[in-house]
Amino acid sequence: EPEVTQTPSHQVTQMGQEVILRCVPISNHLYFYWYRQILGQKVEFLVSFYNNEISEKSEIFDDQFSVERPDGSNFTLKIRSTKLEDSAMYFCASSEGQKIYGYTFGSGTRLTVV
Amino acid sequence: SQQGEEDPQALSIQEGENATMNCSYKTSINNLQWYRQNSGRGLVHLILIRSNEREKHSGRLRVTLDTSKKSSSLLITASRAADTASYFCATVLSGSARQLTFGSGTQLTVLP
Numbered sequence: 001e002p003e004v005t006q007t008p009s010h011q012v013t014q015m016g017q018e019v020i021l022r023c024v025p026i027s028n029h030l031y032f033y034w035y036r037q038i039l040g041q042k043v044e045f046l047v048s049f050y051n052n053e054i055s056e057k058s059e060i061f062d063d064q065f066s067v068e069r070p071d072g073s074n075f076t077l078k079i080r081s082t083k084l085e086d087s088a089m090y091f092c093a094s095s096e097g098q099k100i101y102g103y104t105f106g107s108g109t110r111l112t113v114v
Numbered sequence: 115s116q117q118g119e120e121d122p123q124a125l126s127i128q129e130g131e132n133a134t135m136n137c138s139y140k141t142s143i144n145n146l147q148w149y150r151q152n153s154g155r156g157l158v159h160l161i162l163i164r165s166n167e168r169e170k171h172s173g174r175l176r177v178t179l180d181t182s183k184k185s186s187s188l189l190i191t192a193s194r195a196a197d198t199a200s201y202f203c204a205t206v207l208s209g210s211a212r213q214l215t216f217g218s219g220t221q222l223t224v225l226p
Contacts, residue, residue, distance in 0.1 A: 004156075031212060043157065043202065043216040056213050091156060095212065102147050102159030103214065 002026040006092050006106035013082055013113055021077045021109045023092030032075045033093040033103065034067065036060070043091070049075065082113045119217050120203055126223040133190040135220040137203030138183075144206040146179055147214065148188050151200045160188075160201075165208075193224045 005024040034046040047057045066078045093103040145164045149157040163179045176189040204214040
């Protein structure tokens with residue numbers, strides 16, 4: 001069964017450093033997303049991406065965050081200057097075209113900011 | 115309360131029993147989805163129900179949706195130890211493109 005692949009599975013970074021989280025969505029999916037889950041809290045929406053541009057973003061997704069689809073397969077989330085409160089599990093997801101189906105999530109990247 | 119609140123927060127049952135989890139939400143939705151999350155792992159999509167549907171089945175799963183009460187339930191029949199996980203409802207609001215708003219989840223433990 002097709003999977004969404006995320007790398008790395010765990011990233012430790014120092015406060016103020018830039019991190020890039022990587023995702024390979026399912027190849028025929030057209031919509032891509034990033035969500036995060038702070039330990040013990042709800043899964044929160046960050047951003048959705050379609051046709052090479054952001055289609056929706058949440059208040060969490062401020063100027064410190066950016067997304068990119070640098071080639072035909074990867075979808076990245078960049079955090080420019082990490083803060084302690086950015087520590088969370090970050091999930092990438094993708095979904096098919098115009099019809100509404102469930103999303104396929106990756107296994108997540110656990111980001112720890114120290 | 116916020117969009118997407120599940121109850122109970124935790125549920126412990128014996129293998130073979132049925133498990134019922136409930137979800138309530140506040141605003142109009144396009145669809146409601148249920149996901150499972152095993153400890154420390156990703157979210158697995160279980161079932162999607164559209165706002166104009168009342169009930170859906172998938173294997174041992176049965177989902178109902180009552181838009182007048184703004185609530186949904188997930189029933190897992192004949193539970194197995196492998197069903198132990200956290201279960202989340204997630205809504206796509208009317209007017210939203212595809213953003214999922216997750217609830218806080220129900221931790222289900224199925225005892226062998």
